[in-house]
Amino acid sequence: MSNEIPIIELEKVSKSFGLFKVLDELDLVLEKDKVNIIIGRSGGGKSVLIKHIIGLLKPDSGRVLIQGQDIAPLKERSLASVRRKFGMLFQEAALFDSFTVEENVAFPLREHTSKSIREIQETVEARLASVGLSGMGGKMPSELSGGMRKRVGLARALVMDPQIVLFDEPTSGLDPVMSAAINDLILRTQREFGATCVVISHDIEATMKIADRIYMLYNGKIIAMGTPREIRDWDDPVVRQFIRGEADGPIKVN
Amino acid sequence: MKSLIQYLGKSTIDLLREMGQIMLLFFEALFWLFRPPFRIRHFFKQVEFIGVNSLFVVMLTSLFTGMVLALQTYYAFRMFSAETLVGATVALSMTRELGPVITGLMVTGRAGSAICAEIGTMRVTEQVDALTVMAVNPVQYLVLPRVLAGFIVLPLLTVISDVMGILGGYLVGVKILGIHGGLFMNKIYEFVEVGDVYNGLVKASVFGVILTLVGCYKGFYTGGGAEGVGRSTTQAVVMSSVLILVSDYILTALMF
Ligand SMILES: Nc1ncnc2c1ncn2[C@@H]1O[C@H](COP(=O)(O)OP(=O)(O)OP(=O)(O)O)[C@@H](O)[C@H]1O
Ligand SMILES: [Mg+2]
Numbered sequence: 424m425s426n427e428i429p430i431i432e433l434e435k436v437s438k439s440f441g442l443f444k445v446l447d448e449l450d451l452v453l454e455k456d457k458v459n460i461i462i463g464r465s466g467g468g469k470s471v472l473i474k475h476i477i478g479l480l481k482p483d484s485g486r487v488l489i490q491g492q493d494i495a496p497l498k499e500r501s502l503a504s505v506r507r508k509f510g511m512l513f514q515e516a517a518l519f520d521s522f523t524v525e526e527n528v529a530f531p532l533r534e535h536t537s538k539s540i541r542e543i544q545e546t547v548e549a550r551l552a553s554v555g556l557s558g559m560g561g562k563m564p565s566e567l568s569g570g571m572r573k574r575v576g577l578a579r580a581l582v583m584d585p586q587i588v589l590f591d592e593p594t595s596g597l598d599p600v601m602s603a604a605i606n607d608l609i610l611r612t613q614r615e616f617g618a619t620c621v622v623i624s625h626d627i628e629a630t631m632k633i634a635d636r637i638y639m640l641y642n643g644k645i646i647a648m649g650t651p652r653e654i655r656d657w658d659d660p661v662v663r664q665f666i667r668g669e670a671d672g673p674i675k676v677n
Numbered sequence: 678m679k680s681l682i683q684y685l686g687k688s689t690i691d692l693l694r695e696m697g698q699i700m701l702l703f704f705e706a707l708f709w710l711f712r713p714p715f716r717i718r719h720f721f722k723q724v725e726f727i728g729v730n731s732l733f734v735v736m737l738t739s740l741f742t743g744m745v746l747a748l749q750t751y752y753a754f755r756m757f758s759a760e761t762l763v764g765a766t767v768a769l770s771m772t773r774e775l776g777p778v779i780t781g782l783m784v785t786g787r788a789g790s791a792i793c794a795e796i797g798t799m800r801v802t803e804q805v806d807a808l809t810v811m812a813v814n815p816v817q818y819l820v821l822p823r824v825l826a827g828f829i830v831l832p833l834l835t836v837i838s839d840v841m842g843i844l845g846g847y848l849v850g851v852k853i854l855g856i857h858g859g860l861f862m863n864k865i866y867e868f869v870e871v872g873d874v875y876n877g878l879v880k881a882s883v884f885g886v887i888l889t890l891v892g893c894y895k896g897f898y899t900g901g902g903a904e905g906v907g908r909s910t911t912q913a914v915v916m917s918s919v920l921i922l923v924s925d926y927i928l929t930a931l932m933f
Contacts, residue, residue: 479806503812511810517803531811534714 428491430455430587430619431476436485437643438471445471447643448485453636458613458620460630462665463640464674469623470514472640473589476621477509478502489587507535510585514592514623516576518564524551525560528578535583550578555604570597577605581612588612590622594629602626606633627666631655639665641674695916699894702816703886706824709817716822723826727788727889728834735783739838742775743767743845751854760854764861765868767846768839772873773933776839778925780831781884785917789888792823793913796896797906805897820893824886831885832878839874876932883924888917 431453438446445468453459474480486493528547554574594602631651639647647662664672750766808815850856895913
């Protein structure tokens with residue numbers, strides 16, 4: 424196990440926007456075929472981190488290794504083949520607003536497979552059903568609520584059965600029942616397709632329930648990582664305050 | 678004084694850098710031109726969007742341009758009794774210059790701005806990133822069909838613009854000012870050569886590439902939410918218009 428190449432590894436990754444340092448020599452190794460959940464403050468750089476993993480942002484320094492291959496120096500064209508292993512749900516879903524729901528979910532299939540129209544239709548309908556949106560295929564994204572858009576984004580991210588799925592806050596803005604259903608879906612994705620899941624979440628309770636590994640991002644570094652139990656019993660006051668959601672402590676609101 | 682020079686220097690450097698980036702985008706689009714998948718449907722959608730939707734405004738502006746040209750030249754030519762040359766003057770001005778330029782500017786306002794707003798919105802709502810993540814090259818998917826459509830459609834629109842301009846000249850010259858219709862047309866045949874029309878169409882193609890490319894570029898590199906998209910759109914229109922007029926001079930100097 425220990426000599427195997429990790430599926431995703433970040434080595435001393437730094438990223439600044441202007442003078443503002445978001446990631447600061449961050450080291451991170453994610454586990455294959457597990458649900459890896461990243462937690463951290465709002466504005467703390469979680470979305471920036473996840474965009475480095477898929478090559479949307481380039482680090483100022485450091486290496487981003489996907490199955491041992493450093494993708495930071497890769498050109499756009501070679502990145503494309505690496506990206507086919509990925510599915511990604513964006514924080515704001517990022518649906519194509521000139522396409523219907525169905526066309527959105529079908530998009531990766533149309534681009535990268537030679538499936539027939541019928542097959543695509545069936546797959547899309549099944550995927551929509553799994554996120555509780557069956558029969559909504561004909562709607563435009565602008566006609567949907569935020570939570571519905573997110574679920575369409577989720578269906579689109581999973582439709583190619585990717586090896587690695589990145590979820591940027593899959594359950595924020597959903598009601599408790601739907602959140603539970605989406606968390607279930609993430610677990611199922613991992614169990615049934617054996618995918619490596621990387622999830623950003625603010626929902627500590629659900630995180631504790633579904634995570635195999637939890638990583639806490641704070642001040643541009645990973646300050647804690649471990650199983651839910653290990654994180655719950657973590658000694659550091661910052662982690663403790665965050666996990667318990669307390670207003671008083673070392674984390675200041677400003 | 679110093680700050681003025683600084684300002685001019687900085688503006689020039691910014692402009693040159695942007696030109697460089699636009700050229701890079703152009704070469705990137707060219708790279709994808711001969712590589713599958715070929716997005717025929719996208720291309721025709723853009724042809725419709727850029728061409729069909731701009732048709733009316735191009736026809737209208739060209740008609741009035743031809744009319745006012747006829748009026749102005751009539752008053753000038755009457756002083757030395759050369760009224761019959763009004764038609765030829767209108768036709769030459771339209772085919773060589775005004776047809777392509779008016780078409781270019783109108784399509785910039787009509788479609789160039791819309792291209793920028795559309796791609797800019799896709800940028801700020803992460804739809805461009807979503808394309809990238811799904812391993813679809815955004816230049817190939819978004820930029821190439823638009824630039825190609827601009828290249829093909831602008832000459833077609835220009836032909837219509839030329840015809841409308843001459844028609845406007847005819848209406849004013851012959852129907853209102855009473856120039857002899859046969860002579861009016863004869864002088865056009867006498868003075869206008871196929872080369873004039875052809876050169877005008879080449880210009881139009883260049884303008885078509887400029888306005889779509891600048892629209893795509895400004896949209897592609899926009900930031901800062903809805904406000905940013907609005908700013909980029911304005912910049913795209915201004916920049917395209919300036920580039921069209923500058924390149925018009927350069928092309929004219931090279932051609933005639
Ligand atoms: N493209 C960008 N340009 C400039 N600054 C950026 C950019 N993207 C992110 N930032 C900055 O980086 C910081 C981290 O942003 P990020 O979106 O990663 O936060 P987050 O942890 O995902 O927060 P949230 O939980 O609210 O989504 C923010 O302060 C943001 O202003
Ligand atoms: Mg975020």
